[in-house]
Amino acid sequence: MSASEPQPANTLDPAQTAQWFSREVQPHESSLRSYLRSMFPSFPDVDDLVQESYVRLIRARATGKVRYARAFLFTTARNAALDFFRRRQVVAIDGVADLAALPVAEDKPDAAEAASRQQELELLAASVRDLPERCRQVLTLRLLYGYSHKQIAAELRISEHTVKAQLAKGMRRCASYFEARGISVARPTQREEQP
Template identity: 40%
Template sequence: MPNDLDDWFITEVLPLEGTLMRYLRHNWRDSAEWADLRQEVYARVYEAARAGLPERAAPFVMTTARNLLIDRARRSQVVSIEAYAELSDLALDELTPDRHAGGRADLQRFVAALDDLPPRCREVVMLRKVDGLSQREVAEKMGIAEDTVEKQIAKGMRALADALFAHGIGAGIRKLEDRLRKRGT
């Protein structure tokens, strides 16, 4: 037997599914998770609306979706204790003068690769990745669209990665990733 909450959900929230799915597709890379994310948004909206129906459903649903994606992104950045513990089992070499000098050379190559980026791309990468500004903050500061920031970040990071891997700098990272993957981490 439907109640006011069920009626509200059916008439106000469910019609927003198309908008919600476009938002999820645009903001979450893993397409296999889109349906689960939609269901979790619905569950959160329904549960929160038990305390009182919001005046406007669309902003409420979209804010809930945004918060869910932020929560998921934060959780994905947490390193598990098991993975951290296994790093100590890898018996990495101690820091020797040779490794220290190699690290300085790698850093110089990175700075050179950064300097080789086009000026706007370099500025976007520096503001976003070094200064830690959000995509929106970078766009506002530079007076460009957010999707331009996104494209410049992708272009810049790809160019930096190509330059570093061309000099063999990324080889150690790949070996470490391979070791962790073999251990099931």
């Protein structure tokens, strides 16, 4: 079992967790902080957000839910920031003259729709895993973390032209993966593949 695979909660001890954290999580702290500052420039305290993300990550690891520490960390940090901003969006009832101005809660999907979405996500994850390494890295940084072409080029030490080519290649291969499994997708045009 590799360090990035989930481990059952009963085999985790503090020393293992500390070693795992030092090896798998801590090296990404500076890029996490940069990501959070660029994505959420109005967030009041990035340090609090980083610590909250670490707590959520360690709790999730204890339950065996963490396969890829870096991806889980960045996603957790983004979700923690979004949670913070959602909590701040409070509507003063006295200030609302028209009830139609209140935000409407979205209908939750039924079980069939939720299962369908889960299957689609699993298929998407499989299509991304099937990509060549460089293509997968570029696509993940762009779509999951929202990096710009310039940021991806700097992170992976490749040219922006290579980033664009790898993104286009990845999108085409994912579309082909879906079509081979009977799912029709609208293929991006040359213009849509650009930022």
